[in-house]
Amino acid sequence: MKKLFSLFLCGILMLTILPLTSCKKExxxxxxxxxxxxxxxxxxxxxxxxxxxxxxxxxxxxxxxxxxxxxxxxxxxxxxxxxxxxxxxxxxxxxxxxxxxxxxxxxxxxxxxxxxxxxxxxxxxxxxxxxxxxxxxxxxxxxxxxxxxWGTMGFTYNPEKVAYDDVSSWSVVTNPKYKYKFSIKDSVRDSYVLALGYINREKLLALDPNSENYNKEVGSLLNDFSDQTIENARVFLSEVRQNLYGFEVDSGKQDMATGKLWINFAWSGDAVYAMDIAEEEGTYLEYVVPVEGSNLFFxxxxxxxxxxxxxxxxxxxxxxxxxxxxxxxxxxCYSSPMVGEDVFTYVCSSYGLTTLIPCNEETEYQDANGNYYEEVYICNDPNFQENLVQNGDLLAYRLTYLDNDGNIACEETEIFTHSVKHFFGDKIEGDGIIYTDSLNRQLVAMYPTPETMNRCVVMEHVETQTLKKLNNMWDSVKVGYMKYSTMLIIIIAAVALIALVIVLILLKKKGKTLRLRKKNIGKLVNSERIK
Amino acid sequence: MTALKFSRKHLGIPYGLFMALFVVFPLLLIIYYAFTDPLTGKLSLINFIDFFTSNANLTAMFISLALAILTTAICLLIAYPTAYILARTDMNKNGIMLLLFILPMWINFVLRTAAMKELLFSIGMFKSNKTSFINTLIGMVYDYLPFAVLPIYTVLQKLDKNILEASSDLGASGSQTLFKVTIPLSMPGIVSAITMILLPTMTSYVVSDTLGNGNVTIIGKLIENQFSTMYNWNAGSAIAMILLVFIFATMLISGKFSEEGSQDARGGGLW
The missing domain is CATH 3.40.190.10 (Periplasmic binding protein-like II)
Structure with missing residues (x-):
């Protein structure tokens, strides 16, 4: 009976397994x-x-x-x-x-x-x-x-604490004003760009951005892996290390939002993310790609x-x-290489100001039906649209919001234009202008101006030997330097200490056994006396 | 048909298999990698030579040793009186006090460290990078304190009260009893606390990265770098092996103490 039952069980098991296997094969x-x-x-x-x-x-x-x-x-x-x-x-x-x-x-x-x-x-x-x-x-x-x-590398910064002119150059990391308030990447490739940008800053600034070979020349300066440059980078980064808040690859976004950091060396996508989360905390962060030139990654x-x-x-x-x-x-949050009308509309609606309706200062903030506009700008030039094709043009305007009662809660802000035409190309109709209230926030971090993109270069792949030198450089930057003589003294002291302890223990043991022997002898003597 | 005889020995097979697969085999792999040249794949000592000729590696070793020894010492200094009070007084009658000390251990390690960061930030410990080492030390002590309290508490609780009574009967004062009886008898607990703290602190770089902001580089971070960003498993394995030597050295020294202690404690130790 038992056998039959187990056979039955086996049969059921087989049945359940079979369809599974056949299913996988199909x-x-x-x-x-x-x-x-x-x-x-x-x-x-x-x-x-x-x-x-x-x-x-x-x-x-x-x-x-x-x-x-x-x-x-x-x-x-x-x-x-x-x-x-x-x-x-x-x-x-x-x-x-x-x-x-x-x-x-x-x-x-x-x-x-x-x-x-x-x-x-x-x-x-x-x-x-x-x-x-x-x-x-x-x-x-x-x-x-x-x-x-894809994206660029630059600095995310808190504009309330940091001046734009300071942070738009690599030399901000040597600025005593921001001591202990900036962090760099815990990654050799990214931080090497920072070092090269600083070391070669004079050469980089001397280049003519309008010349045809500008991008290539920046490229060769930011891809300099000679021994001398690596050594210079080590010296520079070791100095920077004394003044920085820390190295990070991930925590920087959060630390910017909570105000622990003022400046964070960041990838543009992370910068956008940091801006998004900081907004919830009421902090408005900005992002800039240093004027000397920087890294383009993808x-x-x-x-x-x-x-x-x-x-x-x-x-x-x-x-x-x-x-x-x-x-x-x-x-x-990272910039996509995909462009098109839909992407453009998406970017406009998430990072640009969309419902701008032109009206003069005298005009009421109402349309023909008597509805209030949600956002209104005022421009004295009625033909502004034809005149504004340049990136970063400022519109004199006033941005207004309606409160719940339909009253106008007015708030004055500046509005700029930012064109993404150079990136979207023929994939969109029109001039690709997006209105934005800041030129240093999400929109421009994701789609930088042509000037910014012109000074960003891809960092090349390096040979194993060079990589080893870079890694060694980075190790010594990260760890710091201790003199060999100090090490030797510490080792000798430690060995001496251990030896001392061992000797003491041994002596104590010997003492114990001696005492025990004496005690035993004493006992013997006592017992004999009793006898 | 002869049935397989089942004996008690066979119960050990899963354990043996587990050890072979997850302890011995990986260890052999580490040894293999440590003694191979990363470029040519031939046997060589290059990884060890690289380690001992690089100032950065040696400095990191010293920093982590200092951190580990300090953490262990502070942990013991805090944990011993705590465990003593918990085990020998009425404070811990329901085991609630002990639970409160052990509770942090059950909360996610990374979360705890992140919380510690906010706490230290609020008292101004993140104003400069000079305090990075102290921050790391505080974080390590906080994270590893339960590992010190628990074994010492276990040993002290099992301590025969008659021995202590005998000690005072024979005229020893309170401090004499503590130093001549209680501490020597609780040596196994102390030793197991040391072995459980000393090594993990040299390698848990989550704490040094979060609380030290990456300004403190310990040996565990170097290993991680070699494996995950520098693509050099051989050098990483070599550092791991050097660390292993340290573990064995501490075990050897502490094993001597624990043997002495456990003889007296009549098997009351964890080791």
């Missing part, structure tokens, strides 16, 4: 995506890109696809993981990875990447910003990588050798669709 579509942490729209309540893709794929192609989405914290970790899981035939177990610019260069050089089939990347090529396209084509990355996000998707190219490209195409690009832009 459609084995799996996409392995490896991305930075928190670097895709993944808010379950709002928009989950991966889940949306899976259901979209099912609806479009009638097959189920499973996206194995995993994340990494540093480029080097990602590279390690790729190398460790490399198969015998030289292929990798991921279909899509998203490294930063220098790692993309390294991976292309090492022949780790598959080429993209750009005839299938329709959404990407339709919406790609001309600036990014040129950058990728000039450097030969276009075939191997698609840009995901993260891009590459397909490692052996990837399922077709599926990977379909996934990317899905993400590069304009509405999805906007979802990502909204979640990640």
């Amino acid at each position: 459609d084995s579509l799996v996409l392995n995506v490896y991305n930075w942490e928190d670097y895709i729209a993944c808010d379950e309540e709002v928009y989950d890109m991966v889940a949306e893709f899976e259901s979209w794929y099912k609806a479009t192609y009638g097959k189920t696809v499973k996206v194995n989405y995993s994340t990494f914290g540093t480029n080097e970790n990602m590279y390690n993981e790729l190398k460790l899981t490399q198969k015998k035939d030289g292929t990798y177990s991921y279909d899509l990875v998203c490294p930063s610019e220098y790692m993309i260069q390294k991976m292309i050089l090492e022949g780790m990447c598959e080429k993209f089939d750009h005839s299938k990347m329709v959404n990407y090529n339709n919406n790609l910003a001309p600036y990014i396209e040129n950058l990728f084509e000039e450097n030969g990355w276009y075939d191997y990588a698609t840009c995901y996000n 993260d891009g998707w590459v397909m490692p050798k052996g990837a399922n190219k077709e599926l990977a490209q379909i996934f990317l195409e899905f993400m590069y669709r304009e509405d999805n690009a906007i979802e990502n832009l909204d979640y990640i």
Whole structure:
């Protein structure tokens, strides 16, 4: 009976397992995506890109696809993981990875990447910003990588405490006014840019921004890895270390919002995020890219050798669709290389002032139907729109809000124009002007002026030997310097102390045994006396 | 058909497997990496030579040693009287006082450290980077104090009261009883506290990064850097091995004490 029962159980188990296995065999579509942490729209309540893709794929192609989405914290970790899981035939177990610019260069050089089939990347090529396209084509990355996000490096600062003129130069880190109030990145590549920007500042400022080779010349100055420069950077950063608040890669945003920090060396995307969270605390932060020149970075998707190219490209195409690009832009805060009318409208509505209705000072703040405008500007020049095509033009105006009773609660502010035409190019109609109340906040941090972009350069990938020198330099900056003689004295003192303790213990033990012997002898004597 | 005989020995198989897979095997890997040249992949001592010729690494070693020794000493100084009061007086009748001391241990480590940062900021400890080391020290002591209270408390609680009565019967004063009887008998607790604090403080760089703002670089941070940002597993493994040597040295020295203590404590120690 028992046997029968167990056979029955076995049968049931087999039955339950069978459909599972067959199910897996039928459609084995799996996409392995490896991305930075928190670097895709993944808010379950709002928009989950991966889940949306899976259901979209099912609806479009009638097959189920499973996206194995995993994340990494540093480029080097990602590279390690790729190398460790490399198969015998030289292929990798991921279909899509998203490294930063220098790692993309390294991976292309090492022949780790598959080429993209750009005839299938329709959404990407339709919406790609001309600036990014040129950058990728000039450097030969276009075939191997698609840009995901990009940005500049600069300073996030609190304008209430910090003067713009100070913070718009790398030399702000040597300014005694901001001692212990600024932080730099706990990362050798980023902080090296800061050091180079300071060391070469005179050379950088002497360059003519209008000349054709300006960007290339800045590039060569900010990609200087000679031994002498690395040593200079070490000396400079060691000095800076004495005056700074700290090194960070993540906590800076929070510390800016809570006021612990006044200046934070930051990536533009983080700057936007810091501004957003600081606004909730009532602090209005700003961002500036130093005038000498700075770093331009990007993260891009590459397909490692052996990837399922077709599926990977379909996934990317899905993400590069304009509405999805906007979802990502909204979640990640980093500038997207995707441009188009919808993106422009999104940027206008989230970072620009939209409902501006022109009227003269005498005009009532009412429209024909007697409704009050929510935001009104006053401009004495009726033809202002034709005159304002330059970035950063100031409109004399007054911004007004209606309170709940319909009364006008007036607030005077300045309004500027900022054009994003240079970045959006022909992808949008019109002149791409967005009205903004500050030229140093989210909008301009995400879409810098052409002058700013002209002075930003990509930091190149460096050789292993140079990297080792850089790392050693960074170690000694981070740790500090202790004299060898001091070390020796400490070691000798420690050894002497330990020896002393051991000797004392040994002596005590000897003493104990001696005393015990004496006691025992005493006892013997006593007992004999009693006898 | 001969049935497999089940004996008590077989209960140890999972444990043995676990040890082999998660302790011995990783250790062998670390040793392998530590003695390999990162560029050529051949056996070499280059990682150790690099470590001992680099001033930065040695300085970091000294800083972490200083931090670890200070943390341990302060923890013991605070924890011993606490544990003594908790174990020997009526204050802890319901175990609530002990619970209050242990409670922080159950709250997320990173969260606790972040909270500590706000607290220290509010009393002005973040005004300059000169206080980074002290901030780190405070954070470490705060985080590791339960690890000192708990083992000492356990030992003191199990201490036979008759021994103490005997001590006072034989004419020893209160302080004499403390130094000649209680402390030697609670040595196993102290030793296990030391082993549980000394090493983690050399490697828990979360505290030094958060409270020291990255101004204090301890040896654990160096290892992390080598692995995650400098892509040099070999150098990282070498530092880990050097640290391992330190652990064994402390174990060896403290093991001597704990042997003495546990003999007297009649198996009351944790080690």
